[in-house]
Amino acid sequence: MSFTEKKLSSSRVFDGRIFKVERDEVELPDGSHSFRECVRHSGGAAVLFNRDGKIALVRQFRYLYGEELYEIPAGKLNEGERADVSALRELEEETGFRAKKIIPLAEIYPTPGYTDEIIHIFYVDEAQFCGQNLDEGEFLNVEFFSVGEVGAMIDDGRIKDAKTIIGFYRFKEKFFR
Amino acid sequence: MSFTEKKLSSSRVFDGRIFKVERDEVELPDGSHSFRECVRHSGGAAVLFNRDGKIALVRQFRYLYGEELYEIPAGKLNEGERADVSALRELEEETGFRAKKIIPLAEIYPTPGYTDEIIHIFYVDEAQFCGQNLDEGEFLNVEFFSVGEVGAMIDDGRIKDAKTIIGFYRFKEKFFR
Numbered sequence: 001m002s003f004t005e006k007k008l009s010s011s012r013v014f015d016g017r018i019f020k021v022e023r024d025e026v027e028l029p030d031g032s033h034s035f036r037e038c039v040r041h042s043g044g045a046a047v048l049f050n051r052d053g054k055i056a057l058v059r060q061f062r063y064l065y066g067e068e069l070y071e072i073p074a075g076k077l078n079e080g081e082r083a084d085v086s087a088l089r090e091l092e093e094e095t096g097f098r099a100k101k102i103i104p105l106a107e108i109y110p111t112p113g114y115t116d117e118i119i120h121i122f123y124v125d126e127a128q129f130c131g132q133n134l135d136e137g138e139f140l141n142v143e144f145f146s147v148g149e150v151g152a153m154i155d156d157g158r159i160k161d162a163k164t165i166i167g168f169y170r171f172k173e174k175f176f177r
Numbered sequence: 178m179s180f181t182e183k184k185l186s187s188s189r190v191f192d193g194r195i196f197k198v199e200r201d202e203v204e205l206p207d208g209s210h211s212f213r214e215c216v217r218h219s220g221g222a223a224v225l226f227n228r229d230g231k232i233a234l235v236r237q238f239r240y241l242y243g244e245e246l247y248e249i250p251a252g253k254l255n256e257g258e259r260a261d262v263s264a265l266r267e268l269e270e271e272t273g274f275r276a277k278k279i280i281p282l283a284e285i286y287p288t289p290g291y292t293d294e295i296i297h298i299f300y301v302d303e304a305q306f307c308g309q310n311l312d313e314g315e316f317l318n319v320e321f322f323s324v325g326e327v328g329a330m331i332d333d334g335r336i337k338d339a340k341t342i343i344g345f346y347r348f349k350e351k352f353f354r
Contacts, residue, residue, distance in 0.1 A: 004238055024240070044288070062286075065289060107337060112242060113239075114196055114218075139205070157284065160284060162287045169342075
C-alpha cells in the first residue's frame with residue numbers, strides 16, 4: 001500500500017538566513033486534506049577527523065540549548081555546493097586542518113517530522129595544519145579525544161549531538177570490527 | 178573562555194502546530210550583535226522495541242523527504258508530558274503493543290544549529306498486543322527485523338533516520354558488548 005502525500009499548495013511563512021519555513025496543504029492517502037509545516041534547509045556537512053587516533057571535537061555554545069556542546073566539525077552547505085567540498089571547507093575553517101582525501105561515512109535525516117535537512121558525514125585521517133579561520137560571529141574551541149574517551153562521552157551523555165554520535169559509531173563499524 | 182550568547186530580544190515569526198519559529202537578537206561573546214533563527218519544539222520520544230530478538234520499525238511516508246522511511250516508533254511530546262509516558266503512548270498507538278517497563282537509552286539533539294528539540298530514546302522488550310490506534314491522518318506499516326537486518330539497513334543507507342540509528346547503536350552497546 002502506498003502512503004504518498006500529494007502537495008496541493010505551499011506558502012512561504014518565514015524566509016531566514018539558515019532555513020525557510022513553508023506551510024503546505026497536502027492530500028493524504030485517504031483523500032482527506034491536511035497541512036505540513038516544513039523547515040527547508042540546504043543540508044549539512046560534517047567530518048569525523050581522526051588525527052593519529054585522536055578525534056577532533058569542537059566545543060561551542062549553542063544558543064538553542066543555552067549550553068556548550070561537543071560536536072564534530074560541521075556546517076551548512078552553501079547553495080549548490082557539493083557536500084564533500086563543504087565538509088573540507090568547514091574542517092579547515094573550524095580546526096585549521098586542510099585535507100584532500102575524504103571518505104563518506106553516512107547520510108542522515110536528523111528529525112524527519114519537520115525538516116528536509118540531510119547531514120552528510122565524512123571521515124578524514126590525513127590533514128595538514130594551516131590555521132583556523134572562523135566565520136564572523138563564530139566562537140569555538142577545538143579539542144582532541146581518544147576513541148575511548150569519545151565513546152565514554154556518548155555513554156554518559158556529555159555528547160548529545162546526533163551527527164557526532166552517528167559519525168563516531170559509523171567510524172567504529174568501519175574501522176574497528 | 179566562555180562563549181555564552183545573551184538574548185536581547187525575541188520575535189515570534191511562525192506559530193505552527195508542530196513547532197514555533199522565533200528570531201532572537203543576541204549579544205555575542207565579543208559584544209557584537211547577531212540574530213539566531215530558532216525552531217522551538219516540545220521534544221520527541223522514541224522507542225526501540227525488541228520483541229524476542231526482532232526490532233519494530235514503522236515504515237511511513239515522510240512528506241519532507243518525499244519518500245517512505247523506516248523509523249523506530251516515535252512522536253512529539255504533548256505540552257508538559259513526561260518523555261517516558263509519551264514514548265509508551267506512541268509505541269501503543271503505532272504498533273499496538275502496550276508496555277509497562279521502559280528503559281532510557283539516550284537523549285539526543287538532532288540538529289543543534291536551529292532547533293531546540295530533544296529526542297528521548299527508550300528501550301522496551303516486554304509488551305502485550307492490544308491493537309494499533311493511529312492518530313487521524315497517520316498512515317504507517319509496522320515491520321519487525323532482526324538485529325542483523327537492522328544493522329545491514331543502516332550500513333547500506335536504507336535507514337537514515339538519526340533517532341533510529343542512535344537507538345540501535347545504543348541498544349547494541351548496552352546489550353551486546
